[in-house]
Amino acid sequence: MNGTFRKAGHVTLWMALAGCAHAGSAELAAVPERIPDSYAKAGTLVAIAPGRSLNLRCEGNGPQTVILEAGSHADTTTWFKLQPLLAASAKVCSYDRAGYGFSDGGPLPRDLAAEVADLHALIQHAKLHTPLLLVGHSRGSNIARLYAQRYPADLNGLVLIDPPAQDVASVAPEWAKQEAQMSEQRFSFIHQCEAGAEKHQLASPPSALAACVAGGNPAASAKVNASIAAYKFKPVFWRTLESELRDNAVIYGQPVSPRETLGALPVTVLTASDTYADAPGDIRGTLEAARDATQAKILATTTHGRRILVDHASHDIQLDQPVAVANAVDALLTQTATQAH
Template identity: 35%
Template sequence: MCAQLPMRSSSRMSRPFPAALAGALLALLAAGAAIAAEPPPPRPEAVRPYLGPQHRVEVAKGRRLNLVCMGQGGPTVLFEAGGSDWSAIWALVQPAVGRGTTACAYDRAGLGYSDPAAAPRSPIAVVEDLHALVSAAGLARPLVLVGHSLGGFDAKLYATLYPEDIAGLVLLDPAEDRTWDRTRALANARFGARTAAKAELLDQRFLARLVDHFQSCGTAAREAGLDPASDLYRRCTDPVRPRLGPEIAAARVEVQKSAAYQAAQASEFAASVYADHSGDAAYARLFKPGVLGERPVVVLTHVEEPSDDPLDALDQAQGLALHRATAALSRRGVHRTVPNSSHNIEIDAPEVVIAAVQEVVGRVRAKPRGRRR
């Protein structure tokens, strides 16, 4: 998400917030710090599908979503980007997956090359759009859904609402609902009531400031536009990701400076599981251990070097606990950590993501149809 966010405390900005905050809200603050030696960017022909609209599918009257597919065979793998992102973020992963099966990625409403939507971009709105896209595009079901960050939460919600569509899940640092309700006891026991209370209060303050921040970016883009050379543009957009190559970097500028993109970004965060708790009761009913039956699920969590700061340590402990619980939605769920990566695992460790997707695809192929429950 936005490159220069209002700070809640210098020590707590090293991890996505709170605990597993989706959409690269904080990872982008460390964007400049090298995670590992930079490999060469992808070849131009590999990124071409992400430089403009590909297959625009009507999901509602007069409104279309951009779909990028490659490869053949089944099961179909469908990629869901994190907050503020779209299909281009998968450029280091999707082509490799597409060499072994059908691999598709799409742009949510108002992002990338998809039409904007008038309604708030809540998780249920995203899921309903995705369900309409899968149906209208005729994607073969059940499919393997891969989601990052806020997109990871959307993928989890889709799987519980439309289980007949889903053969398996791969979730990268997925956003989590009810983070404090689910981890407050752990935080109190491990870090003490005072530290836990401080962390929770800082998170609440930070969330309010983030909503204001994104809304101000949307207003600025609508009223005067965003000059890519300005500090305002830098504060309201993701940083350049060199690993995706210069062609994607240039295309991202054109998208991110638009009023439609800024409005969608602001709406997605304001209606997210972090800023809008109106769906909490429904999420509590949906996300029960074993609800996904025997469907293979792999959850990946990035981990950082141990910190002496208790707030940082609390963040990481929360994220790990929440992601273990998400893996337990399936009786075949697996949780793994990814060291030496930022929140954008698909950028820093694409080989780990590719291997996880291929693992789930292989497990789906090996399992007879009709035995997922």
């Protein structure tokens, strides 16, 4: 869900323990309105294994490094507003996960473990300076959390953008049942698109496959939209998408593990005001409560966490309120730099 750009929130409060702060007003920044045409081609292709490369885009030359981990089936274009804001004070990198954008496909299944392993290999082979700050949106927040547990020495902080509700079935069983039914329909659709891609039909699809080719992003030029469409014409995209969505069902079908711990790692959770704006009114409150409970459990895994509510934002806070995200990241960079000295 993409929203219109509004004046974004300014982070003003640090908390040693998990808490909640509202983002207030901040000065308008020079936020890009259009996806640059540079996104029509790969940034730097980093070989992480024989025959496998991931597409990496880095900006800025600051003393600290930030990596941006996208949500489910998103590529680096999801960060086109945020990345240049952060580049003013840090080296900031986004990348396409395996099977998306300009990155090669990876071994199936594309579960969290596979994606964490790829990210670790990318950091090593790109020779990115550690410890670094990891920013994860949606599914990317789950990747970031697992990465922090497996490679704690690599990180000095996490910023998690609207981590989704987990174990919704425990509070909204009928909603969860409907979602499961919709997922099966979605997988049937993906199989049709994959078959069409195998036959090289998606560039000029027959009417039965027209839905596989979505309309272009209105914030992108024809050149950028053509490059986005091109990787979705490939079977590897559809295989990756199905595997990732099936893993989502596993992840979000269970609660945050009581064994999960991040120790004293600083963690900031950004919560969107309108995550469930499209949900029916009689269920929206329940879904928000489930998300809030999940995020509280995430914050309970660290002794240095805080939660910030970002107003006028859908689940895609990095697109609706990029300045709010930039302020949260900058605040954490300032804290970690102070602690390092």
